[in-house]
Amino acid sequence: MELSMEQAAELRELVSSRDVPADIATRGRIVLWSGEGRRRKDIAELLGVSLPTVDRWKRRYAEHGLAGLEGDRPGGAREQVPARVRARVIALTRMTPPPGTGLSHWSTRELAKYLKRTEGVTVSWHYIARIWREENLKPHRSGTFKLSKDPAFAEKVADVIGLYLDPPGGAVVLSIDEKTQVQALDRTQPVLPVAFAATEKRTHDYVRHGTTNLFAALDVGTGEVIGECKPNRNGATFLAFLKKAVKPHAGKEIHVVLDNLSTHTTPEVKAWLSKNPHIHFHFTPVGSSWLNQIEIWFGILTRQSIRRGTFSSINVLVKQIRDYINSWNEEAQPFTWTATADEVLAKVRLVQTNVRKLVNNNVN
Incomplete structure (x- = not known):
C-alpha cells in the first residue's frame, strides 16, 4: 500500500509514542512497514503476527485511517469517561x-x-x-453547518429553494457571486528536505504574482456558466458583470440569487433595477452562502483547476479560468437540487436544539 509523507510521519509518531498501547503500535508498524514496501510475510515474522492480521490492519487503515487502528483491545481496559x-x-x-x-x-x-x-x-x-x-463521524471529509442569525432566515430559504425546485414558467434563474482574491501562485521546484520529527518533508517555494476577482453566473436551468475576472471588486464592476450576465436572456423574466454583499445593493444597482422591472433579486440568508448554487461550481473549479495549478502571472491564471469555463459549458449539466425548504429548516431547528443543549450543559 502507498502512504503519503504526512501519513507516514503520523504513523512514525504513533509507533514511537510512549502513550500508545503496544497493540496499537504494532498495528501502526504493520501499516508503516507495508507502506515502505516490506513483504507481508516479513512483516508477520518480525512482529510475531499472522498473515491475516497483517491484511486486517492494512485494510482497516485504508478504510478508516488512524481511527481504524484503535479496534477493540481484549484484555485492555477502556477509558472510563462520563x-x-x-x-x-x-x-x-x-x-x-x-x-x-x-x-x-x-x-x-x-x-x-x-x-x-x-x-x-x-x-x-x-x-x-x-x-x-x-x-461514523468523518469531519475531515464532510462540511460543517453554520447557523444563520438572519431574522428572515426561513422566508429567504423558502424563497431561494422555491426558485430551484419550482421556477416560474418561462423565467430564467441565475445564481451569481464573486470569488475574491484568487491567487496566482507559482510553485517552484521543491527545496531541500527539512528534517522534522525523524522524517523528511519536501517543501516548495511559492511566488505570488497577485490576485484577481472572479465574477460568475450559473444558469440554474442549464448549468452553463458566464465568468469574468476583474482586478477590483465594487458596485460598478458588479453592475457591469450583471448586465453582461442577463444580456443573453433579453425579453425574459430573470430571477437572480445573490449573497448579502454591499456591492449588490449600491444606489447604482438599485437605480438600474428600477429601470429593469423584469429582473428580480433574491438574497440568501446572512451567513448562508451554501444556498447559492454558484458556490457549488466555485468549489468544483477550485478542486479541478486552481488549487494545484502553477501560474506564473495573473494573465496565466485568468486564461486557465476562461479555458475551464469554456470546457465546462461544452457539456454543461444543471445541478440537481433535492432538499425542500421544510427539510432545510427542520435540519436547522435540530442543530439549534443541539446547540442550546450544549450551552445548557456547559452552564450547568
Whole structure:
C-alpha cells in the first residue's frame, strides 16, 4: 500500500509514542512497514503476527485511517469517561471549530487538546478516534453547518429553494457571486528536505504574482456558466458583470440569487433595477452562502483547476479560468437540487436544539 509523507510521519509518531498501547503500535508498524514496501510475510515474522492480521490492519487503515487502528483491545481496559464527555465530543465534532483555533475541521489530537485547554477535560485521541468510528463521524471529509442569525432566515430559504425546485414558467434563474482574491501562485521546484520529527518533508517555494476577482453566473436551468475576472471588486464592476450576465436572456423574466454583499445593493444597482422591472433579486440568508448554487461550481473549479495549478502571472491564471469555463459549458449539466425548504429548516431547528443543549450543559 502507498502512504503519503504526512501519513507516514503520523504513523512514525504513533509507533514511537510512549502513550500508545503496544497493540496499537504494532498495528501502526504493520501499516508503516507495508507502506515502505516490506513483504507481508516479513512483516508477520518480525512482529510475531499472522498473515491475516497483517491484511486486517492494512485494510482497516485504508478504510478508516488512524481511527481504524484503535479496534477493540481484549484484555485492555477502556477509558472510563462520563457519558456527558462522550456527548460533548460528538457535539463538538459536528460543529465548526471556534475561530480562535485556526482550524477548518477537527482532528482527534486537536480536539483532545482543545477539550483539555478550554474545559479541563482529559481524554486521549484514541478515545476520540473510537467515538468517531462508532458514530461514523468523518469531519475531515464532510462540511460543517453554520447557523444563520438572519431574522428572515426561513422566508429567504423558502424563497431561494422555491426558485430551484419550482421556477416560474418561462423565467430564467441565475445564481451569481464573486470569488475574491484568487491567487496566482507559482510553485517552484521543491527545496531541500527539512528534517522534522525523524522524517523528511519536501517543501516548495511559492511566488505570488497577485490576485484577481472572479465574477460568475450559473444558469440554474442549464448549468452553463458566464465568468469574468476583474482586478477590483465594487458596485460598478458588479453592475457591469450583471448586465453582461442577463444580456443573453433579453425579453425574459430573470430571477437572480445573490449573497448579502454591499456591492449588490449600491444606489447604482438599485437605480438600474428600477429601470429593469423584469429582473428580480433574491438574497440568501446572512451567513448562508451554501444556498447559492454558484458556490457549488466555485468549489468544483477550485478542486479541478486552481488549487494545484502553477501560474506564473495573473494573465496565466485568468486564461486557465476562461479555458475551464469554456470546457465546462461544452457539456454543461444543471445541478440537481433535492432538499425542500421544510427539510432545510427542520435540519436547522435540530442543530439549534443541539446547540442550546450544549450551552445548557456547559452552564450547568
